[in-house]
Amino acid sequence: MKLPNGPQTPKMVQILQWIFNPMSYMEACAKRYGDIFTLQLNVPTVFVSNPQALQQILANDAKQFEAPNDWNTVFVPSLGKNSVITLGGKAHQRQRQLLLPPFHGERMRTYGQVINDITENVLRRVQIGTPLNVRSITQAITMRVIMQAVFGLYEGSRAEELEKLLGLMLGKDLDSPMRTVILYFPILQRDLGPLTSWGTFLRRREQVDKLLYAEIGERRSQLDPSRTDILSLLMAARDEAGQAMTDEELRDELMTLLTAGHETTATALAWALYWIHKFPSVQEKLLAELDSLGDNPDPSTIFKLPYLDAVCSETLRIYPVGILTFPRVARTHVSLAGQEIEPGTVVIGSIYLTHHREDLYPEPKLFKPERFLERQFSPYEYLPFGGGARRCIGMAFALFEMKVALAKILSRWELALVDDRDLRAKRRGLVSGPERPIQIVVKGERTVMSRNLEAIAG
Numbered sequence: 001m002k003l004p005n006g007p008q009t010p011k012m013v014q015i016l017q018w019i020f021n022p023m024s025y026m027e028a029c030a031k032r033y034g035d036i037f038t039l040q041l042n043v044p045t046v047f048v049s050n051p052q053a054l055q056q057i058l059a060n061d062a063k064q065f066e067a068p069n070d071w072n073t074v075f076v077p078s079l080g081k082n083s084v085i086t087l088g089g090k091a092h093q094r095q096r097q098l099l100l101p102p103f104h105g106e107r108m109r110t111y112g113q114v115i116n117d118i119t120e121n122v123l124r125r126v127q128i129g130t131p132l133n134v135r136s137i138t139q140a141i142t143m144r145v146i147m148q149a150v151f152g153l154y155e156g157s158r159a160e161e162l163e164k165l166l167g168l169m170l171g172k173d174l175d176s177p178m179r180t181v182i183l184y185f186p187i188l189q190r191d192l193g194p195l196t197s198w199g200t201f202l203r204r205r206e207q208v209d210k211l212l213y214a215e216i217g218e219r220r221s222q223l224d225p226s227r228t229d230i231l232s233l234l235m236a237a238r239d240e241a242g243q244a245m246t247d248e249e250l251r252d253e254l255m256t257l258l259t260a261g262h263e264t265t266a267t268a269l270a271w272a273l274y275w276i277h278k279f280p281s282v283q284e285k286l287l288a289e290l291d292s293l294g295d296n297p298d299p300s301t302i303f304k305l306p307y308l309d310a311v312c313s314e315t316l317r318i319y320p321v322g323i324l325t326f327p328r329v330a331r332t333h334v335s336l337a338g339q340e341i342e343p344g345t346v347v348i349g350s351i352y353l354t355h356h357r358e359d360l361y362p363e364p365k366l367f368k369p370e371r372f373l374e375r376q377f378s379p380y381e382y383l384p385f386g387g388g389a390r391r392c393i394g395m396a397f398a399l400f401e402m403k404v405a406l407a408k409i410l411s412r413w414e415l416a417l418v419d420d421r422d423l424r425a426k427r428r429g430l431v432s433g434p435e436r437p438i439q440i441v442v443k444g445e446r447t448v449m450s451r452n453l454e455a456i457a458g
């Protein structure tokens with residue numbers, strides 16, 4: 001099969017470079033081969049970072065390209081075979097249709113108060129003046145928010161245990177590069193005991209499954225048609241043949257939403273807090289905008305704030321948590337960025353490279369929210385949530401959560417970075433995250449102080 005140019009090093013070397021240094025490897029290849037190049041990964045994969053070519057791929061997901069399940073196998077061990085992420089074709093479309101309604105824009109209003117209250121509770125428990133990894137805050141917020149959205153009011157020992165286990169599976173465990181190597185080489189997926197990386201994963205997964213199946217079983221035995229949480233909606237849903245989802249299908253979808261729904265947003269929020277506190281001018285502008293809303297602003301007003309929007313957009317541009325779209329496969333002969341692509345070729349959109357194009361984002365390594373106030377970018381120039389038939393289901397949810405949580409944290413609390421040295425992104429499992437933990441201190445409550453000053457002045 002004829003493929004666009006790419007490195008000629010042995011396949012194993014390419015895979016290891018891809019696993020250990022994905023961002024710098026893509027940058028080196030783009031410098032040498034341009035907007036389209038091939039890496040020899042598990043299968044030869046064509047990387048694309050040209051907006052016109054991305055439009056061609058993502059706008060034609062169903063015609064010239066398709067988004068099959070064959071290449072998302074790295075997600076099967078944790079999400080299972082019935083997840084919207086690991087399914088392809090008609091089965092994928094069916095699951096997507098079932099999952100989309102709870103994530104529509106208008107549903108966000110119901111989640112606003114939940115995000116607000118959970119953020120408040122998490123921050124209240126933080127030890128004032130003690131350095132901590134900001135991820136411990138952002139992950140606690142996003143995990144509890146998604147648990148509430150998925151299960152409804154969700155408290156008690158099962159919820160706590162699930163939160164702890166998922167936190168480990170997607171927190172500490174994911175930082176091990178060995179885990180990623182094993183995901184890319186299924187032959188290494190052997191249970192060699194609880195002290196090994198894969199053995200730990202399997203045992204944690206078993207415990208999580210037990211909790212999820214217990215919850216599903218309980219819900220089935222006590223059907224409550226008045227519930228509007230996502231699990232209830234999925235249990236009530238029927239396909240064209242009138243069939244309900246099986247317990248296994250429900251488990252895989254719950255696992256998908258619980259993991260995709262909190263890990264990514266936790267990283268994005270952590271990065272946002274880093275950038276805001278690294279640059280005092282950004283923080284000042286943001287606080288001025290937030291303070292202009294007065295006490296307890298409506299979440300939908302927060303969502304529309306232009307500077308907050310620019311800060312979130314720039315956070316997701318400079319180090320996108322998902323550095324790639326899922327793979328697509330060419331169905332027909334196509335010409336892409338000047339290269340002929342044959343049917344069957346696996347093509348992937350490089351979100352990271354597109355977001356670092358000099359022609360779109362001058363000085364791309366600098367954090368400059370203003371670029372999003374000065375011009376509008378097309379969905380193929382700026383695509384932190386991918387696009388087309390597999391565009392992120394949680395896009396509106398994640399953006400809403402980021403903005404409401406940031407507004408709450410910044411307007412209520414005074415935070416400072418312990419260390420404001422420059423920070424780059426590195427691989428974190430199948431996504432990306434900061435290369436070292438972001439340490440912060442919560443110095444105290446902010447509004448109380450300003451209210452006191454107002455009271456004194458009054």
Ligand code: HEM
Pocket residue numbers: 084085096146256257260261262264265268320321322323324325326327384385386387388389390391392393394395397398
């Ligand atoms: C900042 C947060 C997030 C980022 C950066 C992000 C990014 C992405 C990206 C890049 C894709 C692949 C899209 C493509 O191939 O075109 C994706 C897919 C997906 N995301 Fe997200 N995501 C985030 C939050 C969420 C949340 C909160 C949820 C659920 C509550 C979620 C659920 C999903 C699902 C289910 C898919 C697969 C869709 C499909 O295959 O049809 N994500 N996300």
